[in-house]
Amino acid sequence: MLLNRTARALVFVAVSASIAAAQSPADGLLMPKKVFSPGVVYSQDSWSEYWEGTLKRSNGNIGRLTTKSVTFAAGYGLTDNLSLLATLPYVHTHASQGVLSDMSGIQDLTISAKYRLLRFEPGRGVLSAFLVGSVALPMTKYTADFYPLSIGTGGGRTAARLTVNYQPSDGWFLSGSSAYTFCSNVRLNRNSYYTDGQLYMTNEVRMPNVVENSVSAGYRRGRWQLPLALVQQRTQGGGDIRRQDMPFVSNRMDFTRIEGGLMYALNVPENLSLRIGAGHVLNGRNVGQSTTLSTGLFYALHF
């Protein structure tokens, strides 16, 4: 009896810990089979300087731009090798100076399937590889024509991602991940726009695809996880923001960002896990030098 209870407790801890982490397509983790884990993440991102093309500057008509979001997330372990993940954020943007209106609304629903391609034990630790396919679609008709205050690009996206994870038995891990995102064209409410050195006489904007590469390392053991990551986004085309122009939806938005997190599975109440995260853009092009703080809460349901 005692043994039984101890074993169950240990299982819950392990389950909760991996749930907390396995909410991201980029990490090297899967949901346990038949576990459904809904959660909510609050995130606040802000910047007061941005790159106009490659020129770093501030803008008195924006001051500090703050983006707050509440993301509803859910994960489900379909099999031991296949997890489904979904996220849907509500986003609010605000400029601290100037007259430009706040923007807010429900943004894009992203659904991902994460499949473990291989699991290999080279003697010491575990090497595994994951393939992730994602589809994202705007859920509301928010405007993509009001950057930097727009809450999103307003276009559909399909992404393919490969992640390789190595975890020695002592709790440390190292992983690398690359994703290619195909972005569908976006339509504006106007029939002409100027970008990338050309006047386009159409309401349709060709959206460049996006490459993302990341490396992460950290510690996972028991109730704790401490990942640290370096993420690089490279947009495959698009124009720079012109001098003193507003940003545009198809701009070449590149950045390198450092991210850190802390996840902890609670003992009481069980099945609940907490996480906090922080990120900072080290350098970029046509993006704000933002700092992001987030906190989330996830619950595990067993079927």
Next chain:
Amino acid sequence: MIVCASLLAGCDKSVGPFEVLPPLQPSSMEPTAGSWRMILLTGPTQIAVAAPAAVTSPAYVAELDAIKTSQAHLTDAQRKAIAYWSGGGVLRWNQIVRELVARYNLPPAPRDEGGYPVPDAENPFGDPAFPFANPVYAARAYSYVSAAQYDALKTAWYWKFQYNRLSPARNDQSINALIPLTDLPSYPSEDAVISGVTVDMLKSLFPAAVEEITLKAAEQRNAALWSGKATASDIAAGLALGKAVAAVFLTRAGGDGMRTAGGSPAIWKQMADAAIARGEIAWESKDVPARPPMLPLFGQVRSWMMTPADVIAQRPAAPPSTSSQQMKDETAEVKRTVEHLTNEQLAIAQKWNDGAGTYSPPGHWNDIALEYVRDAKMSEVRAARVFAMLNMAMHDAGVSCWDAKFFYFNPRPSQMDPSIKTQIGLPNFPSFPSGHSTFSSAAADVMSYFFPSGAESFAAMRDEAGISRLYGGIHYRSDIDGGKALGGRVATFTLNFAKSDGAQ
């Protein structure tokens, strides 16, 4: 998922083509266009064009041989150029000017030490670039290009029918007509006239774009030659004529008041003080840092069809006093509107935004006009007439609107109530009357005169452009109504000219 990804990757994401211009096949040769009333020239003979060599002369035969040689070795790039320019010179240059306006329609960035630099025509490649092609700069630029093209083409038509020299493809059966051939006399070449007049106007209006403008103009002349439409002497005569007409318009432009339209800090203060002396709240820039007002003396720039006295006589009556109940109500209406904006209203605000970085409100109406002109299969000279009237009316609308804006110096809604946030950029000049409403009203009236079947649609566009400023949170309702009324009065002056110019 992977299937999805590969499907998307394979699909064609290219946008365009834009504003397709089929090869121009004008419905009329316009044999009387040489007698149509001029804008600036005293008449078509003000620019003399010497008689061409006879078509039997060795010089002309040599020119024909040169075309045959060119046609025997046409590259894909040359064929592409012929196809491009076959859409019509007036229409192509209209597209190019809109692109230039969109490129240069950006305000100077603030200096690190505070304040703003002024765009400098003597240093057009600097930061800031010259010009800042704001709505009134753009209105004037479109009007100078269009009016100069129009006078140049009427002059060309006069000499064409004076000399009646047919096109090379008509004169020599072994020359291929690579564009639809007409019986329009080709001396002087209308393509060369348009290239010559336009390139000189644009070099002055957009000096930093000189290289590409010059290349485009040369390509237009070459396309006329390669396509069997004009010989070297047709082109030389046309180019000289175009440049001579440009010189007349550039002389006017040099003295039309634009150079001093920026005013000075003392003048800006006088304008504010005058509003305060009338008991009104004076307009203030809401840019951070505060930016000097946009061309506050543009109201004194010369109009095309109105005298300075006309401008003052047509000035609208004063807007509601900033201390009146009506102003309070209208400010509250703006706030209520932006705070309960529907998706449809936001779409309208964005459709007609035409703000910084775009081809501007006058450019939007050129965009609208192009398809009507194209579909009417107008000759180059008649197409030029439509754009000249449209753009002169919008220039005059800009002058009259700016006169009233800076006379009344009325604050924007966001100044009256700082809690009003805008859905589009807040223009950096006084509120009353609405510029877009004034431009659109003048444009809609001119377009309705030329294309009566579209009148209902033009009126709907005028009204939508007007109300878009309320949805955007940048204008009161009385600004919009005042602008529409003013634009209509201004258009009357242009239409009085159009109705008696001999081209009806």
